[in-house]
Amino acid sequence: MLALVSPALLVIGLLIVLPVGWLAWQSIYHDGFTLEHYRRILTEEIYWRSFALTFEISLFATVIALLLGYPVAYAANAAQKGWGIFILALVVLPFWTSVLVRAYAWLALLQRTGVINQFLRYLDVIDTPLALVHNTFGTVVATVHILLPFMVLPLYAAMQKIPRDLMQAGASLGANPAHAFFRIFLPLSLPGALAGSTMVFVLCLGFYITPELLGGGRTVMVSMLVSRNVELYNQFGAASAVAVVLLVSVLLIFFIASRFISLDRVLGQK
Amino acid sequence: MKTFSPARMALIAACSLVLVFLILPVLIIVPISFSGARFLTFPPPSLSLRWYQQYFSNPAWMQATQVTLIVAAFTVLIATPLGVAAAYAISQSKLRIMRVIHMALLLPLVVPIIITAVGIFFVYARVGLVATLPGLVLANVMLGLPYVVISVLAGLQSFDPAQEMVARSLGMNRLRSFFVVTLPQIKSSVVAGGIFAFISAMDETIVALFISGGRYQPLTKRMFTALRDEIDPTIAAISTLMTAASLMLVLLASGRQRRNA
Numbered sequence: 001m002l003a004l005v006s007p008a009l010l011v012i013g014l015l016i017v018l019p020v021g022w023l024a025w026q027s028i029y030h031d032g033f034t035l036e037h038y039r040r041i042l043t044e045e046i047y048w049r050s051f052a053l054t055f056e057i058s059l060f061a062t063v064i065a066l067l068l069g070y071p072v073a074y075a076a077n078a079a080q081k082g083w084g085i086f087i088l089a090l091v092v093l094p095f096w097t098s099v100l101v102r103a104y105a106w107l108a109l110l111q112r113t114g115v116i117n118q119f120l121r122y123l124d125v126i127d128t129p130l131a132l133v134h135n136t137f138g139t140v141v142a143t144v145h146i147l148l149p150f151m152v153l154p155l156y157a158a159m160q161k162i163p164r165d166l167m168q169a170g171a172s173l174g175a176n177p178a179h180a181f182f183r184i185f186l187p188l189s190l191p192g193a194l195a196g197s198t199m200v201f202v203l204c205l206g207f208y209i210t211p212e213l214l215g216g217g218r219t220v221m222v223s224m225l226v227s228r229n230v231e232l233y234n235q236f237g238a239a240s241a242v243a244v245v246l247l248v249s250v251l252l253i254f255f256i257a258s259r260f261i262s263l264d265r266v267l268g269q270k
Numbered sequence: 271m272k273t274f275s276p277a278r279m280a281l282i283a284a285c286s287l288v289l290v291f292l293i294l295p296v297l298i299i300v301p302i303s304f305s306g307a308r309f310l311t312f313p314p315p316s317l318s319l320r321w322y323q324q325y326f327s328n329p330a331w332m333q334a335t336q337v338t339l340i341v342a343a344f345t346v347l348i349a350t351p352l353g354v355a356a357a358y359a360i361s362q363s364k365l366r367i368m369r370v371i372h373m374a375l376l377l378p379l380v381v382p383i384i385i386t387a388v389g390i391f392f393v394y395a396r397v398g399l400v401a402t403l404p405g406l407v408l409a410n411v412m413l414g415l416p417y418v419v420i421s422v423l424a425g426l427q428s429f430d431p432a433q434e435m436v437a438r439s440l441g442m443n444r445l446r447s448f449f450v451v452t453l454p455q456i457k458s459s460v461v462a463g464g465i466f467a468f469i470s471a472m473d474e475t476i477v478a479l480f481i482s483g484g485r486y487q488p489l490t491k492r493m494f495t496a497l498r499d500e501i502d503p504t505i506a507a508i509s510t511l512m513t514a515a516s517l518m519l520v521l522l523a524s525g526r527q528r529r530n531a
Contacts, residue, residue: 004359015412019389075285098473101509105295206382223384
């Protein structure tokens with residue numbers, strides 16, 4: 001049986017374990033051991049600011065995705081079967097379109113001469129076009145759009161597991177619907193919310209295409225820091241150190257989340 | 271939940287708004303792609319196929335499309351057997367280490383893609399695989415493996431391994447009993463896994479940004495560079511075609527999976 005997994009393991013080993021190990025090594029070794037690259041992350045403003053911005057955007061995107069995703073998952077769960085499947089199909093549809101395609105779509109919608117600005121001007125709501133893109137706002141909107149399915153699916157899965165009798169039992173004991181929702185349904189759906197939030201937060205930490213295309217160069221997320229250090233400045237050590245810190249953050253979040261929920265549940269989704 | 275209570279109306283409204291937010295951007299590229307205007311105006315002042323013409327008559331876009339299709343095809347041909355073998359081993363073996371191996375095979379989904387991309391770039395630079403077709407294929411095989419493994423493992427869950435035992439007790443060897451008894455029953459999830467690997471290879475952008483170059487640049491890399499410079503409606507045409515292709519493949523794959531379940 002080990003012989004059967006070894007080709008797959010070899011590919012994974014050569015193309016992800018080895019490269020990541022190499023990065024880790026490069027981040028501390030350059031003609032001798034050095035912690036210089038890590039010191040720079042802590043002391044140089046551009047580095048720690050980028051980390052702070054990335055965590056801020058990720059947190060923001062996660063909260064928005066949770067607020068938007070919860071009602072959708074709830075409706076899909078509460079609706080009759082056909083409607084529930086229809087709602088889920090609409091959720092999964094954009095999930096399967098290229099991230100680049102969606103970046104293009106958001107550029108077309110949000111730019112100065114974009115669909116939304118033209119529409120608002122046509123309605124005479126605004127005189128000058130709003131700056132909706134090439135900034136943090138555009139980045140967050142497109143990010144939430146891409147990550148929302150990762151929130152809805154685990155939420156829906158968790159809600160499906162809640163026995164419907166429980167709400168009826170609550171009602172028969174005198175709880176009004178709102179009361180029953182907050183005391184019974186909401187707490188039982190929290191594992192799904194945690195699984196979804198973990199996934200969205202972690203994916204957002206590593207986002208690259210969306211901030212690169214919609215951020216307009218000012219929203220420098222950590223991934224862009226990595227790529228710029230490689231492509232523009234040839235600073236492989238610095239890029240490696242940033243990559244290592246990013247990876248450790250991601251693994252740490254997964255580890256913490258796994259203490260509360262089953263990790264299979266988070267990973268099995270995509 | 272039979273009556274239209276205010277809470278229910280609010281729920282329906284909220285859900286509809288979010289669904290519009292999810293779907294509208296995907297749909298908006300379709301009318302833009304058929305626009306006759308040089309610059310983005312909405313609604314399009316006139317309809318035309320000029321952006322599709324531009325795409326099909328541009329050698330650079332065609333070359334990139336060819337690279338994408340070749341890479342995706344080879345990715346499927348390699349990733350599918352590797353993933354099926356691995357998933358089979360994981361589901362049949364009782365070794366403790368298989369759990370760790372299972373997690374290891376899902377690593378491409380866990381490690382932020384930019385890190386993978388830069389790491390592969392460093393390794394490829396050493397062995398001369400940058401800007402080559404095999405290099406692109408190999409990277410996409412790695413990225414596609416988790417999809418095959420997940421899909422096939424799901425298929426194997428509903429398969430009773432006792433059947434294979436019966437076949438073997440009747441004199442088939444292990445390999446033959448797998449191909450004759452097991453494979454036909456999990457065929458749908460194998461095909462679905464292969465399709466997901468194809469879509470993943472077709473859409474992959476970030477690794478390609480780092481390791482592809484020269485003649486061997488996939489569509490996504492050229493689109494990315496074009497998008498950074500200007501919003502050319504040719505990309506709307508390409509996007510529409512890509513989305514249509516992805517969705518058709520997904521429908522095919524999910525139809526397959528359902529039949530299997």
